[in-house]
Amino acid sequence: MKLKPKITIADHFLGIEDPRIDRTKRHNLIDIMTIAIIAVICGADGWVAVETYGCAKYEWLKTFLELPNGIPSHDTFARVFAQINSQQFQECFLCWMKSIQKITEGEVVAIDGKTLRGSYDSSEQSAIVMVSAWATTNKLVLGQVKVDEKSNEITAIPELLKVLELSGCIVTIDAMGCQKEIVKLITSQNADYVIALKKNQGNLYDEAEKLFSSGIATGFDGIKHSTYKTEERGHGRHEIRNYVMLSQIESRLNPNSVWSNLNSVGMVESVRSLNGETTVETHYFISSLEGNAKQFGNSIRSHWRIENSLHWILDVALKEDDCGIRKDNAPQNFAILRHIAVNLLGQEKRVKRGIKNKQFLAGLDNNYLETVLALA
Numbered sequence: 001m002k003l004k005p006k007i008t009i010a011d012h013f014l015g016i017e018d019p020r021i022d023r024t025k026r027h028n029l030i031d032i033m034t035i036a037i038i039a040v041i042c043g044a045d046g047w048v049a050v051e052t053y054g055c056a057k058y059e060w061l062k063t064f065l066e067l068p069n070g071i072p073s074h075d076t077f078a079r080v081f082a083q084i085n086s087q088q089f090q091e092c093f094l095c096w097m098k099s100i101q102k103i104t105e106g107e108v109v110a111i112d113g114k115t116l117r118g119s120y121d122s123s124e125q126s127a128i129v130m131v132s133a134w135a136t137t138n139k140l141v142l143g144q145v146k147v148d149e150k151s152n153e154i155t156a157i158p159e160l161l162k163v164l165e166l167s168g169c170i171v172t173i174d175a176m177g178c179q180k181e182i183v184k185l186i187t188s189q190n191a192d193y194v195i196a197l198k199k200n201q202g203n204l205y206d207e208a209e210k211l212f213s214s215g216i217a218t219g220f221d222g223i224k225h226s227t228y229k230t231e232e233r234g235h236g237r238h239e240i241r242n243y244v245m246l247s248q249i250e251s252r253l254n255p256n257s258v259w260s261n262l263n264s265v266g267m268v269e270s271v272r273s274l275n276g277e278t279t280v281e282t283h284y285f286i287s288s289l290e291g292n293a294k295q296f297g298n299s300i301r302s303h304w305r306i307e308n309s310l311h312w313i314l315d316v317a318l319k320e321d322d323c324g325i326r327k328d329n330a331p332q333n334f335a336i337l338r339h340i341a342v343n344l345l346g347q348e349k350r351v352k353r354g355i356k357n358k359q360f361l362a363g364l365d366n367n368y369l370e371t372v373l374a375l376a
Contacts, residue, residue: 009340009373010034012096019083026069032080034065035072040337041344041372042363043356045319047074047081053363060366082328086146086336093336094143094163097343100375106295108136108302109166109191111173113153114311114320128331131156132339133164134310136302139346141310141339146332157182166191170289172303178204178286180258187260187288194266194299197284207253208265208284211246224248228293230301238273243300247291261288266296313342317356347375 010030018029036044038061039053054061054071061067072080113131129147134140143164147156153176161171161182166189173182175198186193197205215223228243245266254262266285271278289296314320318338325334345358348371353361362369 009037009096009344012099013037013089013092016084016088016092019085020080027072027076028066028068029080031065031067032072032077033084035061036077036081036337037340038369038373040318040334041341041359042369043359045323046325047077050074050077057366078325078327078330081333082330084329084333086329086332089333089336090143090145091163093340097140097142098165100347104137105168107138107169108299109142109164109169109171110134110136110303110306111157111160111171111177112303112306112311113147113156113176114314128335129153129156130332130335131160132310133160134306136305136309139309140343144335144339153177154179154182158185161185161189165189170194170295170299172299174303180260183262183286184260192261192288194285194287194289194296194303197286204253204286205284208267208286211249211252211265212244212267212284215244215246220244220246224291226291226293226296228297230297236274240271241297242269242271243267243293243297244269245287245289245291245293245296253286259286262286263288264291264296266293266300268297268300310342313355314338317354317359318342344372344375348372 010033013033014030016029016033018025020029035054036050039050042053044050044053051071051074058067058071061071111131111133113129115129130144131147131153132144133142135142143160145156145160147153157173157177158181162185166186168190170192171186172194173196175196178195178197183193183195197208199205215225224247226245226247230241232239243266245264247264249265250257250262253259253265264287266287268283268285270281270283272281285296285300287296289299318341320335320338323334325331341359342355345355345362348358350371351358351361351368358372362372
């Protein structure tokens with residue numbers, strides 16, 4: 001393969017098995033994958049757009065791809081990506097991420113699920129749900145798994161945790177992830193956790209609520225605790241968040257040590273005033289952190305930002321919810337293509353623009369595109 005030294009991203013996917021039979025191979029698999037990756041980086045949101053990009057950039061692509069029979073048709077892209085083994089594609093993505101990620105101590109890794117609404121087909125399948133791991137400081141998708149159609153995120157989260165390298169990180173998950181096995185997997189990697197509680201957690205939620213109620217009533221007298229407060233104003237909104245962490249609570253919440261490294265329980269009280277109306281919300285969390293309310297608060301806020309930092313980008317810039325790709329493995333594989341684009345464009349810091357404008361520039365300027373691809 002005649003790849004330029006600067007364009008190495010395809011090297012990470014050379015191990016993927018070609019699903020086609022020999023007599024149907026008019027195009028090299030690595031050419032098909034490379035064009036798709038580059039086209040999505042430049043803003044392509046479907047197979048017709050991928051073909052259109054390839055035709056427009058044929059002369060440039062020919063300088064480092066073989067293209068023995070020109071640019072594949074959109075039908076070819078659709079057929080091949082529907083057949084490519086999603087597990088292999090995911091593993092290649094993970095290996096690539098491990099080669100470039102620089103996880104800092106205390107990095108908050110948010111685990112969250114997102115529905116690919118455009119993948120819904122009333123006659124064939126429900127919408128696909130992908131669970132992703134997002135490094136909130138470095139702004140990188142570390143990995144993702146598809147939720148099995150007959151299951152839910154509870155079974156998908158452990159599968160994702162098993163393939164990530166989380167040592168030194170703080171893993172945050174919403175209440176869906178409040179499971180003993182999930183907590184055990186996190187701590188087995190020498191990572192910390194902050195996981196939300198919800199009322200159907202039974203005794204654990206009830207005991208946490210009682211512990212805070214009694215503590216508030218007595219000013220937390222005799223209870224080891226830490227507090228932190230943030231206040232924000234803007235656009236007619238005023239919000240105060242009070243964070244409290246209670247430590248040395250094992251005998252009350254974890255008497256039989258069934259929750260690995262359960263060192264503290266946290267509470268977030270959010271008081272929001274908007275247009276003259278005030279609302280108060282209270283949430284509880286279990287954590288392995290040692291009672292540092294500021295660190296706890298920063299972890300929670302980092303997790304909430306995944307909506308703006310990843311999901312918003314996928315929906316608005318990369319039009320994920322509008323994508324009508326549905327056949328076989330194609331929705332999951334195209335989701336990986338989008339995550340590649342998010343990672344590379346997000347890591348490119350020279351151009352101070354949003355990802356949508358970076359995509360536009362990459363489509364216009366091959367030199368800038370090569371700069372983005374070199375980050376792989």
